[in-house]
Amino acid sequence: MKQMTENQLQELAQDLNSIRDEIVADLGERDANYIRRVIRLHRALEVGGRVMMPFGFIPPVFVAATVSLGLSKIIENMEIGHNVMHGQYDWMNDPSLHSQSYEWDTACSSDSWRRTHNYEHHTYTNIIGKDRDYGYALLRLSDDEKWHPAHSLQFLSYIMLSVFFQWGVSLHELEFERVRRGEIRMRDKIPFLKDTLRKGGRQVFKDYVFFPLITFPVAPIVLAGNLGANLMRNLWSSTVIFCGHFTEDAETFDEKDCENESKGHWYLRQLTGSSNFTGNKLMHLLSGHLSYQVEHHIFPDLPAHRYPEVSEKVQEVCRKYGIHYNTGSFRHQYGTVVKRILKYSLPDRLRMRLESQPA
Amino acid sequence: MLARIPQTRALHWLGKQLFNRTDPAAFFDPLLETVDPMLVQGQTLARVEQIVQETADTRTFVLKPAARWAGFQAGQHVNICVEINGVLRTRTFSLSSSPELWAKQGLVTLTIKRLPGGLVTNWLHDNLRDGQVLGLGAAFGDFLLPETAQPVLFIAGGSGITPVLSHLETMAAQDFRAPVTLLYFVRTQQDIIASERLHALERRYTALTLKIIQTDESDKPRYLKSQDLEAVPGLKARQVFLCGPMGLMDLANKQLHEHGVRETDIHSTFFSTVAPALNADLANQALGGKVQFGKSNLQASSEGDASLLEIAEASGLSPRHGCRMGICHQCSCRKTSGTVVNRLTGKASGPGEESVQLCISIPHGPVSIEI
Numbered sequence: 001m002k003q004m005t006e007n008q009l010q011e012l013a014q015d016l017n018s019i020r021d022e023i024v025a026d027l028g029e030r031d032a033n034y035i036r037r038v039i040r041l042h043r044a045l046e047v048g049g050r051v052m053m054p055f056g057f058i059p060p061v062f063v064a065a066t067v068s069l070g071l072s073k074i075i076e077n078m079e080i081g082h083n084v085m086h087g088q089y090d091w092m093n094d095p096s097l098h099s100q101s102y103e104w105d106t107a108c109s110s111d112s113w114r115r116t117h118n119y120e121h122h123t124y125t126n127i128i129g130k131d132r133d134y135g136y137a138l139l140r141l142s143d144d145e146k147w148h149p150a151h152s153l154q155f156l157s158y159i160m161l162s163v164f165f166q167w168g169v170s171l172h173e174l175e176f177e178r179v180r181r182g183e184i185r186m187r188d189k190i191p192f193l194k195d196t197l198r199k200g201g202r203q204v205f206k207d208y209v210f211f212p213l214i215t216f217p218v219a220p221i222v223l224a225g226n227l228g229a230n231l232m233r234n235l236w237s238s239t240v241i242f243c244g245h246f247t248e249d250a251e252t253f254d255e256k257d258c259e260n261e262s263k264g265h266w267y268l269r270q271l272t273g274s275s276n277f278t279g280n281k282l283m284h285l286l287s288g289h290l291s292y293q294v295e296h297h298i299f300p301d302l303p304a305h306r307y308p309e310v311s312e313k314v315q316e317v318c319r320k321y322g323i324h325y326n327t328g329s330f331r332h333q334y335g336t337v338v339k340r341i342l343k344y345s346l347p348d349r350l351r352m353r354l355e356s357q358p359a
Numbered sequence: 360m361l362a363r364i365p366q367t368r369a370l371h372w373l374g375k376q377l378f379n380r381t382d383p384a385a386f387f388d389p390l391l392e393t394v395d396p397m398l399v400q401g402q403t404l405a406r407v408e409q410i411v412q413e414t415a416d417t418r419t420f421v422l423k424p425a426a427r428w429a430g431f432q433a434g435q436h437v438n439i440c441v442e443i444n445g446v447l448r449t450r451t452f453s454l455s456s457s458p459e460l461w462a463k464q465g466l467v468t469l470t471i472k473r474l475p476g477g478l479v480t481n482w483l484h485d486n487l488r489d490g491q492v493l494g495l496g497a498a499f500g501d502f503l504l505p506e507t508a509q510p511v512l513f514i515a516g517g518s519g520i521t522p523v524l525s526h527l528e529t530m531a532a533q534d535f536r537a538p539v540t541l542l543y544f545v546r547t548q549q550d551i552i553a554s555e556r557l558h559a560l561e562r563r564y565t566a567l568t569l570k571i572i573q574t575d576e577s578d579k580p581r582y583l584k585s586q587d588l589e590a591v592p593g594l595k596a597r598q599v600f601l602c603g604p605m606g607l608m609d610l611a612n613k614q615l616h617e618h619g620v621r622e623t624d625i626h627s628t629f630f631s632t633v634a635p636a637l638n639a640d641l642a643n644q645a646l647g648g649k650v651q652f653g654k655s656n657l658q659a660s661s662e663g664d665a666s667l668l669e670i671a672e673a674s675g676l677s678p679r680h681g682c683r684m685g686i687c688h689q690c691s692c693r694k695t696s697g698t699v700v701n702r703l704t705g706k707a708s709g710p711g712e713e714s715v716q717l718c719i720s721i722p723h724g725p726v727s728i729e730i
Contacts, residue, residue, distance in 0.1 A: 032445030040389040090677040093447040096401060098679050103379040202376050
């Protein structure tokens, strides 16, 4: 990580705080209208997808229905659910958009998400051993972790995780690796498991039982379409999230460097541990503006559609302190993620030998 | 009609499974409101039918609530909810019309005075137009008429006339057969709210004696006097209803007491929108303390009579809230430890875990709150 003095860090914190204050003071109708428009789009896509699905015996309708439902899930999870739960719209005082009571359309319960993502991941971002989102206790993505023969197949694990992403996320808080190591007891996870079973069951019931059954003669088509929509959401959200912290230049941190850290140090860690990708407005919407992961990590509770305007100012601050602002095209950033997963699946000696060869 | 879907428990359960929300009917609201805002299920809305300018700073808004609105009793109030610059704001007002008008024409009225510096009242005056909609909560409050006809005395001041208008219209419509007197205090002749309605009531409803007193028309302010009460026949047998500014309420309570009116016969309603001054006992106590916000992992300290809601907001949190005056309970949340003092009653809470209203709870020593 870039070395900065405490004074510099303090100044960095002041600069970033003032960017934040400026946006907070300006929050109002524009932001309320934005999120309401996105919610209307989500409702239209979901209703449209569900209504079209039984007519999926006509192939183009099947595609339209599946894509419509898939997009609705993507928008609900990424731009509405994730952002609302961060408290980005709490100031609106609208009970249906309140961070603590919002429940989203995915297997993971919102309560579990608020604990593992909002608290753990956003507080301990990229600290190896503290941020369980780093590799999801499944992938080895840096040499902070010792290589193990099982890692050689980790690209397959990655594919499986992406395909079943909503289930992976929903079981994240189980901390199975720690249960296996005997660090925590399974018994203590019973309340979590009950909650997860209830929420996951609800999602299965809805997409794989209820909607297929009420359209009985065409149940297989509806089932296939709903599976397709969930798969589409799983692959996309996993891809976006992997681009946020596992790109080539996204840094990792050591627990002891972050003890009693100042706000400035926390900001620096968020700036250097996250990565953006560029794209058009649709890409930003579908990624829930996590294409501005850097901005999201320094200001997780500012309405996400503000990140593009915040980004300009953040880049200025980064230039001022010589901090690397990690961004690139979606293809480039995702390419480096895939490379990283493959690279660290190799034993260190082999990896270093390959790395030392000119590309 | 979608609004007619029976809200059975089974259907509600199914809705929860399908839409991941405790109010599944509201899932379609974003689409329905583009067709007609009144179709919205998440809250009950009312449409503005007419706006009447009562005085220079007071207007009556005639509203048509959605048919499912549950109605009210004369003298009750409602929470209304409007969005101002992206933020939902809830405020409480008394209904100024009679339940008869609601039953017959499906209309209710709110009579609202601009408060100096008031965000919502001024917005309502400046922005609310015919045809617009606002959220209307269920009616509540126990400023109610006696069930059987008994002599009644109303003492109202300024815009405190609003629930009394509802009472009088109701009494006239039901032909309430007992002497009724209204002492109505206003600053000047120009400040009489609903003057025409009051005079029409006086003509139509012969049991009513109307006395309007201008406090600021002469050199010396003309407040409630002992003679005003002496002039009310059979004062001791009357049920007395008070609604007005704090000064008038205190004065009336004191004088009624002197005239031997029993405490149980005096009914008053909360009118002032600014938090009433803390009582003397409370002012002597040391208020404030360290506040621990459990879920947010934040700490703040406060001095004086800042409420938990104000302290939380000053710390950058935005807890759910509504009226900010202790009425709507939108801001209720768990206190895990510590003592708070209720700003309205001046009473201290217990030290243990319980639900408190953030907007009227003042820390009294260290407090932990689950937000």
